[in-house]
Amino acid sequence: MRFAVCVFPGSNCDYDTYYVIRDVLGKDxxxxxxxxGKLHGYDCVVVPGGFSFGDYLRxxxxxxxxxxxxxxxxxxxxxxxxxxxxxxxxxxxxxxLLPGALLKNxxxxxxxxxxxxxxxxxxxxxxxxxxxxxxxKLPIAHGEGRYYVPEEELRLxxxxxxxxxxxxxxxxxxxxxxxxxxxxSNIAGVCNRGGNVFGLMPHPERASEDLLGYHHGIIFWHxxxx
Amino acid sequence: MKVKVLxxxxxxxxxxxxRAVKEMLLENGFSVRDVRVGKLVELEVEEDTxxxxxxxxxxxxxxxxxxxxx
Numbered sequence: 001m002r003f004a005v006c007v008f009p010g011s012n013c014d015y016d017t018y019y020v021i022r023d024v025l026g027k028d029x030x031x032x033x034x035x036x037g038k039l040h041g042y043d044c045v046v047v048p049g050g051f052s053f054g055d056y057l058r059x060x061x062x063x064x065x066x067x068x069x070x071x072x073x074x075x076x077x078x079x080x081x082x083x084x085x086x087x088x089x090x091x092x093x094x095x096x097l098l099p100g101a102l103l104k105n106x107x108x109x110x111x112x113x114x115x116x117x118x119x120x121x122x123x124x125x126x127x128x129x130x131x132x133x134x135x136x137k138l139p140i141a142h143g144e145g146r147y148y149v150p151e152e153e154l155r156l157x158x159x160x161x162x163x164x165x166x167x168x169x170x171x172x173x174x175x176x177x178x179x180x181x182x183x184x185s186n187i188a189g190v191c192n193r194g195g196n197v198f199g200l201m202p203h204p205e206r207a208s209e210d211l212l213g214y215h216h217g218i219i220f221w222h223x224x225x226x
Numbered sequence: 227m228k229v230k231v232l233x234x235x236x237x238x239x240x241x242x243x244x245r246a247v248k249e250m251l252l253e254n255g256f257s258v259r260d261v262r263v264g265k266l267v268e269l270e271v272e273e274d275t276x277x278x279x280x281x282x283x284x285x286x287x288x289x290x291x292x293x294x295x296x
Contacts, residue, residue: 057284065284094287100289101287103235103240104242105242106240106242108246148290150289
């Protein structure tokens, strides 16, 4: 399985992602620069976290208008697997590959901490090694992670299983207190209708080794490569 | 010519920045009902430039923002 890790000016989780794929998983991975307008020969494209183009105008929008942005959209439309983490999630919503938008956190703070998440859909290639309802712990690090989608669209997304992860407490209850950024319906991760594009605000690539004190990030990668 | 695109968060959507400014003004004795904080993009363009297209395709996310061209 061949991975691509997208690199935009301001990406800063690109090396973490590359490291996990190459050194932890032992898989083939290449960096792809934002000036490159095609993505051929890859099975999975990862759009990593960071502050692409300084988050100017809106987080993710400038990256979405680059040659690589267009190539990601084309790759996704061909059915390729696309994973967007944090800023990568923001870029995928700006590309309209995923529904909704990510707004400034409700409490106006940059949040850098661990959160609990409930796995709502384990039928994706990204999540199939989880059980539905699993409660997992991952770190978040974002200032603009408040997921928003209009009510009507949210209802359709629920029906189609597009809500993949929800913020919850340690017991798996989706309370207001466990919602760090004010996202609608505690949403932390969503997929497209085809299930081949997945975006999430938490960082599995920072939580993929037991040594770091996390045991769940690696499961996303194992789901992908199994 | 110079064209201004004023971008604001959609009404009804929580605007944390606007809320912070509102709270500041209330605490300083000004009775404001609502505050929204947006951004201003000033473009220097030819007369026939399609500013609406620029706004809708690049500058504004219509899902969460509204805009005025001046």
